Amino acid sequence: xxxxxxxxxxxxQYAGWFxxxxxxxxxxxxATAGMILMTIVFGLGVFGGLMTALGLTLCDPMEQTxxxxxxxxxxxxxxxxxGVVGGAFSAYTNLYKGKDNDQLLxxxxxxxxxxxxxxxxxxxxxxxxxxxxxxxPLVVYWIKSGATFKKVAGGLLFALAISLIALVLGCLLGLVxxxxxxxxxxxxxxxxxxxxxxxxxxxxxxxxxxMLLQQITRDPEAFRKLEEIPGLKxxxxxxxxxxxxxxxxxxxxxxxxxxxxxxxIRSFYRIISESAQVSRVNYxxxxxxxxxxxxxxxxxxxxxxxxxxxxxxxxxxxxxFLVLAGGAVLFKGGDLLDLLREDGGANLMDILTVxxxxxxxxxxxxxxxxxxxxxxxxxxxxxxxxxxxxxxQVLKAKLGMHLLVTSVPTLFCSLCLILVIKSxxxxxxxxxxxxQLCVLLFASFGLMMGVLRPNLNWTxxxxxxxxxxxxxxxxxxxxxxxxxxxxxxxxxxxxxGATLYLVLASVLTAVLAVLxxxxxxxxxxxxxxxx
Amino acid sequence: xLRIENLTKKYGSKAAVDDLTLHIAPGEIYGFIGHNxxxxxxxxxxxxxxxxxxxxxxxxxxxxxxxDPLECKRRMAYIPDNPDLYDYMTGMKYLNFIxxxxxxxxxxxxxxxxxxxxxxxxxxxxxxxxxxxxxxMKQKLAxxxxxxxxxxxxxxxxxxxxxDPKAAHLLKEMMRELCDxxxxxxxxxxxxxVAEKLCDKVAIIKEGRLIxxxxxxxxxxxxxxxxxxxxxxxx
Numbered sequence: 001x002x003x004x005x006x007x008x009x010x011x012x013q014y015a016g017w018f019x020x021x022x023x024x025x026x027x028x029x030x031a032t033a034g035m036i037l038m039t040i041v042f043g044l045g046v047f048g049g050l051m052t053a054l055g056l057t058l059c060d061p062m063e064q065t066x067x068x069x070x071x072x073x074x075x076x077x078x079x080x081x082x083g084v085v086g087g088a089f090s091a092y093t094n095l096y097k098g099k100d101n102d103q104l105l106x107x108x109x110x111x112x113x114x115x116x117x118x119x120x121x122x123x124x125x126x127x128x129x130x131x132x133x134x135x136x137p138l139v140v141y142w143i144k145s146g147a148t149f150k151k152v153a154g155g156l157l158f159a160l161a162i163s164l165i166a167l168v169l170g171c172l173l174g175l176v177x178x179x180x181x182x183x184x185x186x187x188x189x190x191x192x193x194x195x196x197x198x199x200x201x202x203x204x205x206x207x208x209x210x211m212l213l214q215q216i217t218r219d220p221e222a223f224r225k226l227e228e229i230p231g232l233k234x235x236x237x238x239x240x241x242x243x244x245x246x247x248x249x250x251x252x253x254x255x256x257x258x259x260x261x262x263x264x265i266r267s268f269y270r271i272i273s274e275s276a277q278v279s280r281v282n283y284x285x286x287x288x289x290x291x292x293x294x295x296x297x298x299x300x301x302x303x304x305x306x307x308x309x310x311x312x313x314x315x316x317x318x319x320x321f322l323v324l325a326g327g328a329v330l331f332k333g334g335d336l337l338d339l340l341r342e343d344g345g346a347n348l349m350d351i352l353t354v355x356x357x358x359x360x361x362x363x364x365x366x367x368x369x370x371x372x373x374x375x376x377x378x379x380x381x382x383x384x385x386x387x388x389x390x391x392x393q394v395l396k397a398k399l400g401m402h403l404l405v406t407s408v409p410t411l412f413c414s415l416c417l418i419l420v421i422k423s424x425x426x427x428x429x430x431x432x433x434x435x436q437l438c439v440l441l442f443a444s445f446g447l448m449m450g451v452l453r454p455n456l457n458w459t460x461x462x463x464x465x466x467x468x469x470x471x472x473x474x475x476x477x478x479x480x481x482x483x484x485x486x487x488x489x490x491x492x493x494x495x496x497g498a499t500l501y502l503v504l505a506s507v508l509t510a511v512l513a514v515l516x517x518x519x520x521x522x523x524x525x526x527x528x529x530x531x
Numbered sequence: 532x533l534r535i536e537n538l539t540k541k542y543g544s545k546a547a548v549d550d551l552t553l554h555i556a557p558g559e560i561y562g563f564i565g566h567n568x569x570x571x572x573x574x575x576x577x578x579x580x581x582x583x584x585x586x587x588x589x590x591x592x593x594x595x596x597x598x599d600p601l602e603c604k605r606r607m608a609y610i611p612d613n614p615d616l617y618d619y620m621t622g623m624k625y626l627n628f629i630x631x632x633x634x635x636x637x638x639x640x641x642x643x644x645x646x647x648x649x650x651x652x653x654x655x656x657x658x659x660x661x662x663x664x665x666x667x668m669k670q671k672l673a674x675x676x677x678x679x680x681x682x683x684x685x686x687x688x689x690x691x692x693x694x695d696p697k698a699a700h701l702l703k704e705m706m707r708e709l710c711d712x713x714x715x716x717x718x719x720x721x722x723x724x725v726a727e728k729l730c731d732k733v734a735i736i737k738e739g740r741l742i743x744x745x746x747x748x749x750x751x752x753x754x755x756x757x758x759x760x761x762x763x764x765x766x
Contacts, residue, residue: 287637288627296631300617307619379615385581387632388604530583 001109005117010124012463035469048136051078055140063145067223071141072239073232076162079133083166084173085199087126090462091174092195093310094122095264099459101272112265119171119264123163125466126170130163138239154241161238161253168256171264173198177309178271192309196320293389297397298404304376305369305401310462311376315471318366322409325363326416333420353427354498356417358485358505360431361438364410365478369402371446371471374528375455375464381531391525395447399520402443410435430502437509441481444516446474451524454531532557532684532715533578538587540573547573548584549739555684555717555732558710562730563719564756566764570739571719572612575688578717579609592683605633608677612688612719614669618662622653622672625661626679633680640679647675650705651698666693674702678709685709687718691725703729727756735763 011018018032027035055075062071095118098104104114138155145151173195180194215222227233234245291299305311337352377384384394414432423431449470458464465471485505493501533555540548548570555561565571577584578591580600589596591603617625623644630640648654651671661669670693677685685706691699706716706729720726726733727747733756734744742763743750751759 287641288623288630290635290637290640291631293632293634296628300620300628303624304617304619379613380617382576382581382609382611383616386579386604386609387629388601389632390601 002113002116005104005109005113006120009117009121012457012459048132051075051133052136052140054078055137059137059140059144063141068141068145068240069233069236070223070226071137071236072158073236075134075137076158076235076239079130079159079162080166080169082133083126083130083163084169085129087122087129087166087170090125090310090314090466091122091170092177093308093462093465094118094125094460095171095174096178096268096271097310097460097462105269105272111268112261115264115268116261119167119261121460122170122174123167126166127163130166131159134159134162141239148241150241150243152241154243154246155239157246157250158239158241161249164253164257168253168260171260175263175267179267188307188309188312192312195309195313293393294397294400297384297389297393298400301373301397301401302404305405308461308465311372311465314462314465315369315372316367316405318364319405319409321366322360322363322406322413325360326409326413329413329416329420333416337420349421349423349427350498352421353423353430354489354493354502356421357431357434357502358482360410360413360417360435361509362478362482363413364406364435364439365442365475365482367402367406367442368446368471368474369405370398370443371450371474372464372468373398373401373447374450374531375458375468375470376461378456378458378464381456385529391528392521395451395520395524395528398447398450399443402446403439406439406443407436410439426499426503430499430506434502434506434509437506437513441509441513441516442474442478444513444520445477446470447520448516448524449473449477451520451527456531532559532592533561533717534588534590535574535578536588536590538574538577538584538589540570540577540582540584546739548577548736551587551736551739551741553734553741553744555715557683557713557715559731560706560710560716560729561718562726562733563717563736564721564723564726564733564760565719565736569736571736572688573739574736575609575686575717575719576611579607579686580604581609605680606682607684607686608680608682610670610673610677610685610687610690612692614673616661616664616669616672618660621658621660622664622668623657625672626657626676629676629679635680643679643681644675647678650701651675667695667698670694671698674705678705682714684715684717687716689720690718691720691722723755723757723760727751735760737764 018027058071058074059068062068095115098118105111138159142151142155176198177194180190234248237244238246238249305316411432414435417431418428421427421431453468453470453473455464455468455470488505489498489501496504533553535551535553538548538551539546551570551574553561563571563574573582576582578589578596580596580603589603592606594602594606596603617628620628626644627640630644635643644657645654648657651674653668653671653675656664656668661672664672670690674690677687690702694702703725706718710716710731730747732744732746733750735742735750743759747756750756754762
């Protein structure tokens with residue numbers, strides 16, 4: 001039974017690999033293999049590349065100074081962080097908010113099997129992020145220090161344990177959110193706040209740990225103190241294949257999994273039943289002011305966003321970071337600027353302007369609101385298709401939602417930067433304009449991906465929001481654009497000057513955005529109408 | 532009111548609707564019957580402008596659907612067989628959204644929502660999220676939203692499924708009222724007794740092709756609609 005449910009879950013989660021929405025047919029085996037390969041190459045290429053670089057930088061010096069356990073502690077901590085961040089926000093929705101809850105509970109299926117198949121679904125996210133973080137540095141270690149059976153087997157078990165611990169943390173967060181949300185009225189907002197609070201605590205812990213690591217490089221005494229932290233050295237040694245620490249780690253992981261499974265299975269039925277109950281709201285007649293079609297469609301998009309914690313946390317988290325970044329710039333930016341001025345060259349302000357504008361533009365790319373918005377129409381797509389609105393109006397509303405949610409915090413962050421950097425007028429304008437152009441480009445690119453790669457047949461909203469090809473391509477597209485602009489700067493920008501380079505980058509971004517918007521207005525609307 | 536000329540819609544090489552021609556005049560309730568997969572839903576979705584068709588023409592109140600789909604949609608309403616509405620909205624928000632799209636002014640929408648919701652005994656539930664609605668309640672909400680902008684033509688796919696007897700009776704009354712005011716109804720159903728009692732005209736579709744159509748008397752003669760339908764299906 002569990003196997004059947006897992007197959008169903010995988011089919012749904014990775015529908016894009018097996019089904020071609022354009023032709024409305026199943027993909028051939030070759031095409032499916034190609035899609036899977038592309039996903040792996042993207043994943044390994046971007047995150048795996050970064051982690052390989054980290055491994056190549058740290059492995060040799062740490063092994064030579066007898067700190068190899070710390071190497072694996074760092075790698076393991078990053079694996080946990082990426083796994084939890086990657087999966088925790090979707091764990092609640094993945095575990096409890098399936099549209100097929102009633103259907104599955106009505107069948108003779110033990111609740112344990114239902115939750116089991118959904119845990120696998122969470123694992124495919126948390127595990128994927130953790131393994132991409134842990135495996136490349138592990139391979140670097142094997143190559144640098146010589147691969148033995150002990151190191152390889154031990155390392156693989158260490159990677160597996162990390163991914164399972166990330167899964168446990170993600171599922172427990174999902175359980176906490178589910179327990180809290182069943183007792184509240186404004187479930188969506190509270191769920192988002194609780195998730196952000198837990199995430200903030202995790203970040204605080206993580207950054208404290210990072211600071212401690214930095215201290216170690218300067219102070220050997222701190223390294224000894226670190227060694228004394230219970231379990232930390234054993235955690236790292238497990239990665240080297242030391243059987244003792246590894247067995248303890250595996251045993252702890254097994255216990256954590258058992259306890260988590262027990263808690264999830266025990267509470268599943270009750271949580272599903274309670275979350276289906278809705279507190280009674282007595283309707284009071286009131287006058288609703290008439291809205292224009294555009295505002296009504298925009299309101300519909302915003303209502304969908306604010307009613308879905310998973311959508312907000314996964315697709316609009318960039319807005320939170322933008323506000324936090326703006327606050328950090330206001331409160332700490334001045335001190336940092338003074339420090340930089342002491343060592344900076346003549347064109348420090350130029351470079352700072354470029355870096356600030358580019359960083360802000362890329363940060364705004366964290367929001368992927370438009371990419372899943374077409375898929376999220378799901379089985380309700382008939383409504384907008386049957387109403388007297390043209391498809392471009394519908395797509396414009398999706399763009400409008402992205403711009404509204406992203407542009408305002410981006411503008412706030414730009415203003416904070418302007419207050420601190422005090423660049424010349426061109427620089428200030430660039431800090432204002434370039435990030436906004438990036439917002440427009442990422443919004444339209446995401447929508448284009450959403451139109452080209454829709455998945456309307458989901459039973460869990462997190463599938464289009466988090467695991468769709470459209471979202472993945474949008475995220476990687478944004479990253480690629482950032483890396484490409486950064487690379488071009490070193491090739492061209494250093495010769496023509498930072499400000500002129502940013503002006504040209506702004507023009508390029510604007511042109512790309514306009515081209516995509518034109519595609520959306522013409523071919524995009526036709527594709528939308530064919531769905 | 533509705534003119535369908537030589538409508539053909541193919542899925543791959545298979546024709547779901549094959550050269551269908553139907554004319555529905557103002558004041559007519561037109562029933563559309565056929566076995567599962569005969570092409571009823573495909574026809575209704577094509578006429579509603581939800582899906583594109585390969586060949587043929589559709590005119591709503593004289594307006595060409597292909598040339599001016601938005602004007603056509605302004606004059607009609609569509610209710611699908613399974614009303615997947617916006618779960619994230621309350622019933623009231625949904626009705627206001629529909630009213631905004633059709634440009635129904637504040638006073639008119641207030642009056643119509645109050646009247647229709649009261650008739651379907653849904654007023655108390657309008658503040659609830661649609662996610663909490665039963666199938667029947669969603670169906671009632673879909674009916675209210677369809678009637679909200681006073682369309683000339685209403686297309687309905689199995690409209691009585693999920694409705695309680697009182698609501699089903701009310702819907703039949705409303706269908707007749709709309710047609711008495713010069714509107715028209717085109718709906719599919721498997722409940723042949725309902726079609727027999729309610730419809731002015733009926734069309735039977737089999738494997739995408741229209742096999743019989745006309746007034747109820749022309750189609751069934753002295754037999755019951757069920758007997759005629761089963762006989763035609765067996766051929």
